[in-house]
Amino acid sequence: MRVHTLDLKFQNTPGLIAAYVVESEGSLALIETGPGSTLPALRQAVMEAGFAVNDIRHVFVTHIHLDHAGAAGWWAQQGAQVFCHPSAARHLVDPSRLIDSARRVYADEMDTLWGDMLPAPEERVTPLMDAESVTVGSMKFTAWDTPGHARHHHAFIIEDACFTGDVAGLRLGNSPYLSVTAAPPQFDPPAYIGSVDRLLSADFKRLFLTHFGGITDVRSHLTRYRQRIEEVNQNVRQWLAEGLTTEAIQQRYEETEHALATAAGISPAGWDLHQMTNSTRMCADGVKLYVEKNP
Secondary structure, three states: OEEEEEEOOHHHOOOOOEEEEEEEOOEEEEEOOOOHHHHHHHHHHHHHOOOOHHHOOEEEOOOOOHHHHOOHHHHHHOOOEEEEOOOOHHHHHOOHHHHHHHHHHHHHHHHHHHOOOOOOOHHHEEEOOOOOEEEEOOEEEEEEEOOOOOOOOEEEEEOOEEEEEOOOOEOHHHOOOOEOOOOOOOOOHHHHHHHHHHHHHHOOOEEEEOOOEEEOOHHHHHHHHHHHHHHHHHHHHHHHHOOOOHHHHHHHHHHHHHHHHHHOOOOHHHHHHHHHHOOHHHHHHHHHHHHHHOO
């Protein structure tokens, strides 16, 4: 098995969103498609890796957030089979609700940030249950149900490697700073920690993060990330108990995370990249929504 990391250069910036081409015995599979806005960069990266776009017949998406699966419909329309969580399938076939929801959030920036999300032909979308496998070449791709970031989230396992989507968080440039991916509306700390514990129990040798790249310090990363999930949950819970407004919680969340990132050696420019990829305002809202529903 060979893994090729493809940088999608989101917003013309390297190192933010990755897709992966996995190669075995002449067979290829794509893990993550990125958003529609980066489809030209993805196609170019596939060709630069030495492959033809039409040779990719199997596509795996961890979940249906636009930065992970926005271009999945395009691949399905080219004849690739797209594999996903059972709760994600209908949204790939009819992405109208996803698009409408995102447009309400991003307004005039929607098209620039995320581009088109095309509908996938229903026969080209295959939902996978937990622990169900698909063989591509000599590789067995096994889906693990890993909720916490989203209820419709899979990690994909190949041998001793795990393609984590967002369940192992965001880590740019192999920095020691780990940013908790906590976008609303489905952030769920107990489920999240359960998913991280499941990854820990497997003793993987490599993790491949969508944001961004492969890492080998697996146990250290997952142990620290487990702590970080609980930290952001407890922080927002405390700020709500103090009576802080939504805006004040967003500000406090950003200040706290910025201090952690700075202490970990993140430069001001590096902090801007984190905000571009996983904004603290969005994450504060996601954690706050959970705490309000689970006092």
